[in-house]
Amino acid sequence: MNSSCEEMRLRIEESIGRPLPPDEREMLERHLAHCGSCRGYREALLRDDSLLDEYASRHTESVGRVEEEAARARAAGIVTAPRRPTVSQRLARIPRFARVAAAVAAALAIVATVDFIRGAYYGPIPAFAAVLEKAGKAENVTRRVRTWALGEWRTRTYVINRSHGSRIDWGDSVLVTNKEKPFHSLMLYPARKEFTSWQASVAGPSFDTGLDENPVERLATWHKKWNFAFVRRARYHGKSVAIYEGGPFPQRSKVKFSTWVDLHTELPVRVEITNSLPRYSADSSLYDLRLADFLPPGSPRAKHTGWVDFREGEPAVIEDNFEWNAPLDTSLLSLDPPPGYTAKSIRKVYYADFGELARTFIPAEADMIRAALTEWISLCGNTFPADLNVFADVDKMKPRLVAKYNGNGVPGDEYRAAIHGAGRLKFGAVAVENLERSKEHPYAGRRGATGDTSRAIPEFSYVGAGCAFGDSTKPIFWLRRDKDESYWIIYADLHMVPSETSPRMRQK
Amino acid sequence: MEKKSDEVLVAACLRGETRAFAELGKGYARRLYAICLAIVDNAADAEDLTQETLVRGFTELASLKDHTRFGPWIAAIAGNLSRDLLRKRMNEKGPLAHEMDCPNVESERLMDLRRALRELPEQHRIPLLLYYLDGHSTESVAATLGISTAAVHQRLSRARRELRSLIESKEVRDE
Numbered sequence: 001m002n003s004s005c006e007e008m009r010l011r012i013e014e015s016i017g018r019p020l021p022p023d024e025r026e027m028l029e030r031h032l033a034h035c036g037s038c039r040g041y042r043e044a045l046l047r048d049d050s051l052l053d054e055y056a057s058r059h060t061e062s063v064g065r066v067e068e069e070a071a072r073a074r075a076a077g078i079v080t081a082p083r084r085p086t087v088s089q090r091l092a093r094i095p096r097f098a099r100v101a102a103a104v105a106a107a108l109a110i111v112a113t114v115d116f117i118r119g120a121y122y123g124p125i126p127a128f129a130a131v132l133e134k135a136g137k138a139e140n141v142t143r144r145v146r147t148w149a150l151g152e153w154r155t156r157t158y159v160i161n162r163s164h165g166s167r168i169d170w171g172d173s174v175l176v177t178n179k180e181k182p183f184h185s186l187m188l189y190p191a192r193k194e195f196t197s198w199q200a201s202v203a204g205p206s207f208d209t210g211l212d213e214n215p216v217e218r219l220a221t222w223h224k225k226w227n228f229a230f231v232r233r234a235r236y237h238g239k240s241v242a243i244y245e246g247g248p249f250p251q252r253s254k255v256k257f258s259t260w261v262d263l264h265t266e267l268p269v270r271v272e273i274t275n276s277l278p279r280y281s282a283d284s285s286l287y288d289l290r291l292a293d294f295l296p297p298g299s300p301r302a303k304h305t306g307w308v309d310f311r312e313g314e315p316a317v318i319e320d321n322f323e324w325n326a327p328l329d330t331s332l333l334s335l336d337p338p339p340g341y342t343a344k345s346i347r348k349v350y351y352a353d354f355g356e357l358a359r360t361f362i363p364a365e366a367d368m369i370r371a372a373l374t375e376w377i378s379l380c381g382n383t384f385p386a387d388l389n390v391f392a393d394v395d396k397m398k399p400r401l402v403a404k405y406n407g408n409g410v411p412g413d414e415y416r417a418a419i420h421g422a423g424r425l426k427f428g429a430v431a432v433e434n435l436e437r438s439k440e441h442p443y444a445g446r447r448g449a450t451g452d453t454s455r456a457i458p459e460f461s462y463v464g465a466g467c468a469f470g471d472s473t474k475p476i477f478w479l480r481r482d483k484d485e486s487y488w489i490i491y492a493d494l495h496m497v498p499s500e501t502s503p504r505m506r507q508k
Numbered sequence: 509m510e511k512k513s514d515e516v517l518v519a520a521c522l523r524g525e526t527r528a529f530a531e532l533g534k535g536y537a538r539r540l541y542a543i544c545l546a547i548v549d550n551a552a553d554a555e556d557l558t559q560e561t562l563v564r565g566f567t568e569l570a571s572l573k574d575h576t577r578f579g580p581w582i583a584a585i586a587g588n589l590s591r592d593l594l595r596k597r598m599n600e601k602g603p604l605a606h607e608m609d610c611p612n613v614e615s616e617r618l619m620d621l622r623r624a625l626r627e628l629p630e631q632h633r634i635p636l637l638l639y640y641l642d643g644h645s646t647e648s649v650a651a652t653l654g655i656s657t658a659a660v661h662q663r664l665s666r667a668r669r670e671l672r673s674l675i676e677s678k679e680v681r682d683e
């Protein structure tokens with residue numbers, strides 16, 4: 001069999017059961033005419049073809065049966081109903097571009113719906129002044145105020161009634177003021193069932209009527225200063241709200257006020273004050289104290305340190321849970337203590353004589369220096385410092401602060417206590433610095449044509465260097481801000497009293 | 509046409525239309541029988557397997573993603589069920605006694621053909637039997653197996669050559 005026969009046999013195989021193209025058929029016939037081998041091959045294939053047909057025909061009966069069975073299958077219950085295609089199978093049958101288009105359309109629909117829900121329904125955004133006007137008509141306002149300070153959130157609840165008064169609840173104590181007696185207040189201590197009552201005739205320097213805690217008045221003040229403007233819509237506790245912001249202000253870097261107004265009621269529901277410089281973070285700049293100084297040595301920053309980190313950009317003050325005109329039991333604002341409470345103290349003060357007021361007002365510097373000296377004694381033993389400027393010495397004071405306050409307690413609590421102690425020292429140092437600076441001021445002591453006395457020369461003296469703590473007769477510091485004022489004398493047992501004369505004058 | 513027809517019938521089956529089951533089943537019964545027969549070489553088993561294939565196919569119809577490929581899909585089910593049966597029988601009682609179950613008295617040549625068919629590779633045997641049992645239609649074979657018509661022609665040519673070779677070698681041995 002030559003290569004021609006090989007090729008022709010391929011044609012022969014192809015020709016079984018189907019006609020060849022005319023030119024190929026002609027070529028094949030010419031070959032077969034003179035090639036007996038290929039002729040024999042074709043005959044054999046044709047025989048096989050017939051044989052295969054015969055073989056197939058022998059299965060005609062079986063084929064008939066299966067076809068018949070298939071036709072009857074459904075009726076006979078042989079073929080069960082197919083399961084319904086699953087959702088994923090149905091989705092898989094949808095062309096890809098249609099699926100992508102549907103996904104895009106769905107996303108757009110979601111965005112539109114969210115936008116709608118977020119407040120588009122409520123139409124135009126009310127002016128902030130209109131919000132304040134409406135809020136100002138509310139008789140009762142209740143709200144919660146949370147403030148971050150020294151690594152913890154402190155919570156208090158305010159109840160204000162425009163006609164009756166206010167009630168501020170810190171949890172362990174409650175302050176009640178009432179407009180019927182505007183200079184009185186009642187402090188309740190529920191756990192101890194005790195109360196203190198302050199009964200003044202006029203407002204004193206440390207007296208707080210609570211009026212400045214009225215949220216509407218405060219918002220109005222802020223709005224007047226910083227012109228709150230609408231910034232965005234949002235969703236808050238299932239409500240559509242508009243957020244108004246004032247700030248940041250150049251003079252108060254990065255401080256931002258934000259008020260959230262329910263678009264349905266047009267009343268505030270949340271107020272935030274954001275300050276990137278909260279009071280004392282976990283790494284305080286005060287005497288370089290760090291929370292890590294109070295953690296066990298080598299231990300990683302644990303979760304349960306009693307300290308909540310403050311993240312920059314988050315609000316440091318949050319007012320929420322506002323209730324406007326909710327029913328209020330006015331007995332809550334009564335200045336009469338509740339039944340079962342016993343008096344811890346009742347202070348009746350009459351401030352009609354302002355000269356007396358001036359005399360009883362402790363100059364801040366004297367008080368701060370006394371607090372710093374108290375802290376010094378607790379840190380350094382029983383001998384007063386050689387120089388009050390030592391209060392500012394970080395290298396000297398930090399290790400003593402850490403040693404005093406670092407115990408086996410909760411690190412956050414210890415750190416807070418250390419910062420408070422450091423604060424007493426720091427303010428003492430600041431007081432000394434202020435006194436010295438005002439003494440050296442070029443205009444100090446001169447009274448101008450206006451009679452301005454603010455630049456009066458302070459008179460102060462420290463004689464406690466090396467003195468032992470405890471002698472109630474030995475003066476160690478005295479201060480008079482102005483010659484019209486009293487002296488304030490600190491004795492070696494750290495008690496402080498006013499006096500018309502200085503110890504030096506008395507010695508003379 | 510066939511593809512479209514299958515697609516329509518499959519959709520109708522999924523909707524639960526009774527007539528579509530019958531139509532689709534009847535249309536494929538012969539081809540499925542040919543596939544099963546090509547693998548098990550036993551008419552009774554091929555009949556049972558055809559029924560089982562249709563039952564399985566209709567039960568699982570919802571899992572068929574591309575309705576136009578119903579033919580190759582159901583053919584694959586038939587092939588898998590037949591091979592499973594073959595394996596099962598091989599494990600239980602050894603090789604199948606193919607001749608025993610044929611009621612007709614076969615000629616010597618026909619028996620030689622069956623022996624040769626059994627020795628043919630499955631990928632050639634199945635298209636060959638599909639072709640002869642389903643009315644000599646290469647298009648139908650192509651649609652059932654999911655291959656091109658040209659591929660069917662090629663497989664048929666090779667199948668015929670190998671078949672001839674096997675028969676010839678038997679004839680030589682006999683002589």
